Amino acid sequence: MRRSRRDENNRVGYLMVSPYFIFFLLFVGYPLMFSLVLVFHKWNIIGPMKFIGFGNFWQLLHDALFWKSLGNTLIFLTIHIPLQIIIALVIANILNQRIAARGFFRAAFFLPVVVSGVVVTILWQQLYSQETGLFNTLLSRIGLPKAPWLISTRLAMPSIAIMATWKNVGLYIVLFLTGLQSIPLSLYEVADLDGASEVQKFFHVTIPMLNPTMVMVVILSTLGGFSLFIEPYVMTGGGPMNSTLSCVLYIYKQAFYFNHMGYAATLGFTVALIIMIVVIIQRKLVETEIYT
Amino acid sequence: MKKAIFYIILSLVAVAFIYPFVWMTSATLRPEIEISSLSPFSHNFSISNYKAVLEKIPIGRAFLNSLFVSSSITFSVLIFSSIVGYALSRLKFRGRDPIFMVILFTMMIPFQITVIPLYVLMVKFGWTDTYLALIVPGMISAFGILLFRQYFKAIPQAIIDAARIDGCSDLGILFRIVWPNSIPALVTVAIITFMNTWNEVLWPLIVIRKQSIMTMPQMVTLFAVGGQAEQVGAELASAMMLAAPVVIIYCIFQRHFIASMAYTGLKG
Numbered sequence: 001m002r003r004s005r006r007d008e009n010n011r012v013g014y015l016m017v018s019p020y021f022i023f024f025l026l027f028v029g030y031p032l033m034f035s036l037v038l039v040f041h042k043w044n045i046i047g048p049m050k051f052i053g054f055g056n057f058w059q060l061l062h063d064a065l066f067w068k069s070l071g072n073t074l075i076f077l078t079i080h081i082p083l084q085i086i087i088a089l090v091i092a093n094i095l096n097q098r099i100a101a102r103g104f105f106r107a108a109f110f111l112p113v114v115v116s117g118v119v120v121t122i123l124w125q126q127l128y129s130q131e132t133g134l135f136n137t138l139l140s141r142i143g144l145p146k147a148p149w150l151i152s153t154r155l156a157m158p159s160i161a162i163m164a165t166w167k168n169v170g171l172y173i174v175l176f177l178t179g180l181q182s183i184p185l186s187l188y189e190v191a192d193l194d195g196a197s198e199v200q201k202f203f204h205v206t207i208p209m210l211n212p213t214m215v216m217v218v219i220l221s222t223l224g225g226f227s228l229f230i231e232p233y234v235m236t237g238g239g240p241m242n243s244t245l246s247c248v249l250y251i252y253k254q255a256f257y258f259n260h261m262g263y264a265a266t267l268g269f270t271v272a273l274i275i276m277i278v279v280i281i282q283r284k285l286v287e288t289e290i291y292t
Numbered sequence: 293m294k295k296a297i298f299y300i301i302l303s304l305v306a307v308a309f310i311y312p313f314v315w316m317t318s319a320t321l322r323p324e325i326e327i328s329s330l331s332p333f334s335h336n337f338s339i340s341n342y343k344a345v346l347e348k349i350p351i352g353r354a355f356l357n358s359l360f361v362s363s364s365i366t367f368s369v370l371i372f373s374s375i376v377g378y379a380l381s382r383l384k385f386r387g388r389d390p391i392f393m394v395i396l397f398t399m400m401i402p403f404q405i406t407v408i409p410l411y412v413l414m415v416k417f418g419w420t421d422t423y424l425a426l427i428v429p430g431m432i433s434a435f436g437i438l439l440f441r442q443y444f445k446a447i448p449q450a451i452i453d454a455a456r457i458d459g460c461s462d463l464g465i466l467f468r469i470v471w472p473n474s475i476p477a478l479v480t481v482a483i484i485t486f487m488n489t490w491n492e493v494l495w496p497l498i499v500i501r502k503q504s505i506m507t508m509p510q511m512v513t514l515f516a517v518g519g520q521a522e523q524v525g526a527e528l529a530s531a532m533m534l535a536a537p538v539v540i541i542y543c544i545f546q547r548h549f550i551a552s553m554a555y556t557g558l559k560g
């Protein structure tokens with residue numbers, strides 16, 4: 001009797017997880033395996049596949065555009081992550097005080113998060129526009145020269161990073177706010193007894209206690225940076241002079257402009273590998289033990 | 293004094309977040325020559341930009357496509373992810389925990405590695421330019437499974453036992469007992485899934501070329517990139533039409549949106 005119940009449980013259990021495994025094999029497992037085939041072949045998707053050994057990886061090592069796209073991602077992340085954390089921390093700390101209309105402010109900061117990236121990109125393309133954009137109109141109104149936001153090779157990627165911060169920071173404000181509210185008040189009371197100043201409390205209680213949120217923010221922003229696509233695709237097409245070419249945009253171009261399926265798969269494979277390594281390193285660097 | 297500074301900072305930031313949307317709304321209603329104006333007011337408001345969008349692209353069709361695709365995926369994710377989540381949290385069977393670890397692991401695979409082979413698979417299936425390519429690969433989500441498993445764990449065993457004694461099957465227990473007790477989890481998964489699908493652009497751009505199957509963000513993107521819009525006002529108007537449904541729903545269910553996304557840390 002007991003045994004049959006267990007067999008029955010096994011059977012129902014496997015049956016109920018089977019949708020995931022069928023799905024997984026088809027849409028994750030097979031593509032993963034197939035990507036390992038693709039990286040060793042040259043293929044234009046129409047003709048036959050041609051085995052070229054490590055040819056794709058050799059090409060990748062010498063592909064200036066691939067390195068450029070990685071460099072652009074790095075520029076994006078070095079601006080985006082600190083900006084994101086500082087703004088989110090400041091706003092979250094203010095919202096954590098006794099503030100009237102907190103709900104309204106929170107909802108306002110969160111608005112760009114729910115709006116499609118396409119909408120935000122089209123909107124900011126106009127805000128950044130050289131002659132008619134809101135930013136340049138403001139600048140010239142106060143007597144400053146117009147800035148070549150999306151036209152200059154130096155400024156284009158930072159401009160996209162600023163836009164991405166505006167789009168996402170609301171989410172991080174809410175995450176930090178949740179983190180702040182979970183810090184036990186007793187910790188601050190102990191700090192008060194020790195005569196700690198506001199600044200000391202912030203750096204020795206608040207920041208260490210927010211570490212799990214900090215790790216999450218850094219990793220999510222990093223994944224966002226490596227997934228950047230629609231922003232450069234709509235705003236700049238990767239230009240000027242490839243200064244906003246992102247990893248995913250480059251994969252997309254290789255695959256769908258030039259039909260280099262094997263090489264695009266190799267790029268995807270390598271970028272995925274880099275993402276995993278970067279995230280592991282970030283965890284090692286940012287994650288700390290919490291002392292309570 | 294300190295409070296006053298806080299309110300000033302908050303208000304300035306709130307303006308920075310809201311004003312661009314106000315400006316955008318007004319820009320879609322203004323003639324092209326007034327586009328660089330800082331003020332959102334004008335004496336020449338008209339809906340000609342929206343008319344231009346409706347004339348140039350079948351955006352109504354794209355809206356229905358997006359609605360169909362996003363609803364199908366959301367419905368399917370709720371059903372299938374909750375079935376798997378139920379098995380992983382309420383049934384004891386051999387290999388359950390290793391299976392859960394595998395699912396956790398699959399969540400961490402970056403999409404960059406699978407996107408090209410997945411496209412090739414769609415080509416082999418003959419699914420490109422069909423709804424199948426848009427819907428089927430999104431029909432179950434590891435994140436949904438994770439969230440349901442977590443939530444279902446907290447449901448008291450007693451009510452499940454009671455249903456079992458009454459002769460309820462496991463699927464019956466899930467849909468008649470567990471679901472009604474898990475509304476917050478269902479809402480969270482539904483909001484996140486719907487929003488992610490509604491806002492997705494890269495995948496539709498890859499698998500759909502036929503205009504009649506295009507999703508709304510895809511069509512708006514191509515409208516802007518292809519230069520078909522010709523006028524900035526029309527481009528912004530198409531973006532406005534894409535944003536409006538989400539913004540309206542967000543204004544009504546704002547608390548649920550924020551709570552859901554804060555809980556999962558996922559963004560749209």
